[in-house]
Amino acid sequence: MNTRGLLDQLLKSGQELLQKQGGSLTGKPGIGGLSGSTGANNGLGGLLSGAGGGALAGGAMALLLGNKTARKLGGKALTYGGLAALGVLAYKAYGNWQAQQGGVQQGEPQTLDRLPPAQVEQHSQAILKALVAAAKADGHVDARETALIEGEFQKLDNDPDLQRWLHAELNKPLDPADVARAAGTPEMASEMYLASILMVDEEHFMERAYLDELAKQLRLDPALKAELERQVRQA
Template identity: 70%
Template sequence: MNTRGLLDQLLKSGQDLLQNKALGQSEDRRSPGKGLDVSSLLSGAGGGALAAGALGLLLGSKKARKVGGKVVTYGGLAALGVLAYKAYGNWQRQQASAPRGEPQTLDRLPPAEVEVHSQAILTALVAAAKADGHIDARERHLIDGEIAKLTSDGQLQDWLDRELAKPLDPREVARAARSGEMAAEMYLASLLMVDEESYMERAYLDELARQLSLDPALKAELESQASRALQAAQG
């Protein structure tokens, strides 16, 4: 599967998401029980606008307005890797028991290994988007349509459909992490997708960290790096 390209587009789509005027309007775009109107998200041609539509559907309109700025901050796979590298490196220096050696985050890996990391990150991203329980059957159908516009990889589309259909289980999500660095990247991706003011989503994030076996100091460092990046982006 070519997970890397799709995930990179989704992570870069926050600017289109935020700039779309329809997304800044009131919740009347979302009819009760009917999900987000996809046409309101697709204001322009090109992959960026399409990715914004898919990401907006994953998030839901209200949530997208809150967390879209975090997506802009991360910028893409490379940016996510840089943040994970900084956080992991700082944690290593501060903890005598931490693994030694240069962190092997996805910004420092060969393409084949980046693909493995990308699939794990996309697993975490989709799960975190479901943490508020907002994705219904109609929205899943719309998401499938938007993803089909971003990739012609039928295997990837089927995989995403299965991920969307799964019950939310942080333990199963965490099984995708094959290394400490991958766990850090998955947690960062989840951070950008959740509304931390929501008790339900914050609880999911904390449980994911536990299932990923993140050291509390590493978890705090990841959250600190994400917060600093967001503050820098805001001016």
């Protein structure tokens, strides 16, 4: 599965989505995307009808975000630009946390911005799993929206193995313990938590509770959890 390519498209599309939605991403999900657009070439409608992978990925990301506000989009790492940027954030947070611990130096964090391709693919699948789960944390992804999201993913990548995997993830009950089992290394756990922070609204009770339980299941040190959240706020 080329999860890496799909995830990179999704993360990078956040920049275009933010630019083109023009502050109108406040309506409820509609057919093929979100309502509230103000014309064919303005708002999310223009993005969803546009050509190219960026536009398609923007549609998939918009559906995952659901009824989030423009403020939410503007304040999070959807503006950072892809996997490499996510890896840099994780590297900074993990490195700062290591320095705070004192004692024996544990070596350079092996985050996805500095790994060989095979390992980046493994990290990417874990991060996409975390993103999909976090999108369900506010309860907005129902059967109809699942079908719409799957349709957008099919436009992005027609790999049948990847489609089956995504279908299974979208249809699973929300389970932080299941998500956490995908973390093969502490750095991967950090990246998954970072991706989850980007997707949820921390002021929403259900989503904040999900984040806290995910951190517990990922066995994140409280100081590392705080540092990851601080990196997102500062970026």
